[in-house]
Amino acid sequence: MASFVVECLGWLVVGLFSLYIFQLLRDARRRLPPGPWPPKPLVGDLLDLGEDGQQHRTFLRLSERYGGLMCLRFGIVPHVIISTPEALRAVFHAGEGGKKADGIAGLPSLDVLSAMGHSAHTIFALPSQDGKWRALRKFAAAEMLAPRRISSGAGAQLQTKIVEALHRDVSGHAARGTPVVFRHAVLDNILSLLLSVLYSTDLEAKERAVFRDLIEEIVGMLGTANVSDVFPPLTALDLQGLRRRMTNLLTIMYRHFDEQVALRRRSRDAGEPRKNDVLDMVLDKEEGEWKQEGSLLSHDVMRVLLSDLYGAGASTTAALIEWGMVDLLQNPDVMRKVREELTSVLGDKPLMEESDIARLPYLQAVVKEILRLRMVVPLVPRKAEVDIEVNGYRIPKGTNVILNAWAINRSAGAWPDADRFVPERFLGGETRSYLGQDFEMIPFGLGRRICPGMPLAQKLIPLILGTLIHRFEWELPAEVRESGIDMKEKCGVVLSLVNPLTAIPKEI
Ligand code: HEM
Numbered sequence: 057m058a059s060f061v062v063e064c065l066g067w068l069v070v071g072l073f074s075l076y077i078f079q080l081l082r083d084a085r086r087r088l089p090p091g092p093w094p095p096k097p098l099v100g101d102l103l104d105l106g107e108d109g110q111q112h113r114t115f116l117r118l119s120e121r122y123g124g125l126m127c128l129r130f131g132i133v134p135h136v137i138i139s140t141p142e143a144l145r146a147v148f149h150a151g152e153g154g155k156k157a158d159g160i161a162g163l164p165s166l167d168v169l170s171a172m173g174h175s176a177h178t179i180f181a182l183p184s185q186d187g188k189w190r191a192l193r194k195f196a197a198a199e200m201l202a203p204r205r206i207s208s209g210a211g212a213q214l215q216t217k218i219v220e221a222l223h224r225d226v227s228g229h230a231a232r233g234t235p236v237v238f239r240h241a242v243l244d245n246i247l248s249l250l251l252s253v254l255y256s257t258d259l260e261a262k263e264r265a266v267f268r269d270l271i272e273e274i275v276g277m278l279g280t281a282n283v284s285d286v287f288p289p290l291t292a293l294d295l296q297g298l299r300r301r302m303t304n305l306l307t308i309m310y311r312h313f314d315e316q317v318a319l320r321r322r323s324r325d326a327g328e329p330r331k332n333d334v335l336d337m338v339l340d341k342e343e344g345e346w347k348q349e350g351s352l353l354s355h356d357v358m359r360v361l362l363s364d365l366y367g368a369g370a371s372t373t374a375a376l377i378e379w380g381m382v383d384l385l386q387n388p389d390v391m392r393k394v395r396e397e398l399t400s401v402l403g404d405k406p407l408m409e410e411s412d413i414a415r416l417p418y419l420q421a422v423v424k425e426i427l428r429l430r431m432v433v434p435l436v437p438r439k440a441e442v443d444i445e446v447n448g449y450r451i452p453k454g455t456n457v458i459l460n461a462w463a464i465n466r467s468a469g470a471w472p473d474a475d476r477f478v479p480e481r482f483l484g485g486e487t488r489s490y491l492g493q494d495f496e497m498i499p500f501g502l503g504r505r506i507c508p509g510m511p512l513a514q515k516l517i518p519l520i521l522g523t524l525i526h527r528f529e530w531e532l533p534a535e536v537r538e539s540g541i542d543m544k545e546k547c548g549v550v551l552s553l554v555n556p557l558t559a560i561p562k563e564i
Contacts (some may be wrong), residue, residue, distance in 0.1 A: 072098060079132060087450040089136055091118075091127035100129025102286065109546040109554075112434040112462040115139060119463065125447060131286025136440075136451050139460040141470050141495040143447075147457075148495070148503065150446045158184075158503030162439030164456040167284035167291055168277055171302035172310065177360040180368075184441060184504050192361055197508040200253065200334050200365070215515065218249045219407050219523050226528055226561050235533055235558035238381050242520060243268050243374040249516075250369060254362055255316045256331040267312075267366075274305050275371045279548020306363065313359040334362075369509050372432050375552045376513075377520050379430035382541055382557055383477045384422075384521075385530060390479060394419055398526040408522040410515050416522065421482035423518050427490050427499040429477055434462035434551040436501050461498050462551065470496035528561040 076097040083095075092101055106114045115137050119126055124140030125147070138144050151157030161184035165175060175181040179196070182189035222245050229236045247267060248258050259267060282298050284291040294300060320335050330336050338358050384391040397418045402408060413420065436459040444451040451457065466474045471481070488494040491510075492502040500507035507513070524530075532541070536558070544554040 075132070083134065086452060087448075088127040088134060088455075089125040089447075089449040089451070090122045091129070092122075095129045098131065098287075100131055100133075100286075102130055108281075109548070112431075112460060112547045112551065115435070115458070115460045116463040119460070125449065130281075131283075133286055133288070133456060135456045135458055137458045137460055139463045141464055141467050144459065144464060144498075144502075145495045146446050147444060147451070150444045158505075159442045159444045160438040160440050160451075160457045161504040162441040163505070164285075164437055164439050166278065167282055167294070168280075168298045168302045171299050172306045173356075174302075174306060174360055174363075177357045179361065179364055183439075188357065192357070193508055196361065196365065199337060201509055201512050214249055214252050215410055215519060216407075217252070218245050218516070219409075219519055221245050221248060222520060222523055223407060223527060226524065227563055230528065230561040230563040233560060235560050237556050237558050238378045239374045239552070239556045240265075240268065242377045243271070243370050245520075246370040246373050246516070247271075247366065250366055252333075254334045254365075255320070256333045256335075257316065268370075270305055270308060271367050271370055274302070274309075274367055275549055277302055277305075278367075279550070309363045309366075310359050313362055317355065317359075365509070368507075369512065371550050372509075373513055373516055373520075375432040375550050376426060376430060376517060377524075378553060378557050379432065380422075380426040380517070380521055381524065381530075381559065382543075382553070383426060383429070384525070385532060385557075385559060386541065387477055390422060390477070391525065391530075394422055394521075394525050398522060402526060406527075408519060408526055410519060412522070413515070413518045416518065417483065418479070419518050419522055421479040423521065424482045424490060425477060425479040426517075428465045428471070428497050429475075430551070431462040431465050431499055432550050432552070433499075433501070434460070434547050436461050436498075438505070459498070459501075461501070462547075464495070465497055465499065467496060527564055529564055530559040530561055532559050 080094055092104065095101065096103065104114070104118070105111055115128075116139060118128065119137065119139035124138065124143030126137050126139070128135050128137060138147060147160060148158060149156055150159060163181055163183075165181055169175040169178060169181050177188065177192075179189060179192045182192070184190075222241065225241055225245070226236055244261075244264050247264060251257055251259065258264075277298055280296075280298060283295050284293075284299070316335060317339070320331075320339060324330075324339065342355065342358075384394070397416055398408070401415050402412060405412075438457040438459060440451045440453050440455045440457055443453050465471075468474050488497055490497050490499045492498065492500060492506045495502070500510040500513070531537075536542075541557060542553070542555045545551055546554050
């Protein structure tokens with residue numbers, strides 16, 4: 057028996073060694089961008105990634121040695137990391153004859169997303185040539201999150217509702233003298249907004265807290281390094297149990313969607329008035345024209361899309377507002393200037409509205425600076441969908457690519473005092489924006505996969521910040537005043553503070 061085990065171990069070592077030699081020979085011929093060489097057997101550069109949750113900083117440090125376009129190996133999987141605006145521009149101009157083209161519009165397949173068959177339908181896994189991905193994007197961008205849906209009629213009322221609800225929440229804390237946990241307050245209100253847009257419904261406060269925890273856990277799991285992704289031969293074993301856990305979480309999420317659909321079908325069958333929300337639109341399409349097109353938006357596809365939108369929309373916006381409040385609390389002069397502008401423009405008006413945003417240039421500059429400095433999706437994952445020749449290197453089709461957007465937005469060559477919070481840089485002549493045309497600032501990404509939630513976020517961020525500042529003064533809890541805000545950050549899919557920011561409001 058013992059000799060059998062020894063023989064098996066021997067074959068395993070020989071197998072792994074052959075794999076390593078094969079990898080070395082293959083990679084040496086591929087002209088991949090520079091990086092540590094030779095890679096360590098099996099682990100590649102995994103051991104050099106340093107402290108967990110700090111990958112964005114580690115990648116920046118490594119890029120100072122290997123360049124804005126470098127190749128790291130996580131386990132046996134090569135990843136090309138883009139860390140500077142120049143490298144990003146070069147990759148986006150690597151089309152035939154230097155033409156602009158997004159050759160990295162794919163997404164790597166993460167094993168956790170395969171739970172419950174999610175990856176077969178999710179916008180976060182489908183390749184950009186896939187008809188289903190195009191249909192989902194079109195539906196999300198042109199129907200669900202289109203400016204006409206979120207800025208006029210019912211959409212405008214919803215924004216008023218979120219401002220009122222947030223104001224009510226914070227007023228309650230002000231009356232009780234209790235601290236607001238910004239991340240939770242914003243997440244809860246955005247969830248309410250999304251639930252209203254999608255199903256014309258809301259959750260009880262207790263249920264909402266459960267939902268919020270669910271989303272935070274899902275987003276956390278998406279950012280957890282998974283052995284299955286870096287050693288694909290081990291995928292079936294699900295060694296960390298992440299796929300199993302994700303299955304449980306998605307089951308709860310899907311059940312919620314199924315209940316909403318069942319309720320709505322009953323009310324439609326009973327001839328009750330239409331609500332004309334996203335769910336009515338989905339059911340119309342399911343029953344009508346889309347079914348004839350091969351039922352692209354089937355029940356299964358829609359529940360994946362709606363779950364994706366909660367996660368993508370709520371956690372990012374909540375993290376961004378939390379970072380924004382950190383910057384404003386640490387820069388009392390900027391906070392004062394924003395409040396003065398709000399007071400002079402809004403006068404006695406109790407609450408801010410979307411139409412006020414255009415009359416608040418300083419608030420707009422503050423929002424741009426928060427978006428630049430606080431890249432809440434720090435490492436944007438992509439995959440090469442074609443072979444790309446760039447700067448004398450090659451990114452072969454199928455290679456995983458990571459845009460270190462956190463580092464790109466803070467590039468010293470593009471922004472003076474790049475690590476400092478200076479909203480004034482966006483007043484005056486600065487024309488670069490976050491809309492995806494400028495390679496120096498990509499808070500919502502760029503190219504074919506640019507964030508479809510950008511039009512909604514563009515309105516929500518100034519509205520929420522304006523509401524928090526116009527009617528309230530903020531004081532840090534005594535213990536935080538002494539020690540300063542704990543700036544420890546954790547880099548997952550979303551970059552957030554390890555310890556949530558809290559502050560005590562005083563109604564003005
Ligand atoms: C502060 C707010 C937000 C930020 C900073 C943000 C940022 C991003 C970024 C960087 C990407 C990757 C883009 C790329 O690959 O080029 C993305 C993708 C995405 N975002 Fe957002 N986002 C925000 C809010 C939202 C909202 C409100 C929604 C929807 C309700 C949303 C839905 C999505 C979806 C569905 C994708 C995937 C698109 C695809 O792969 O085709 N996001 N977002």
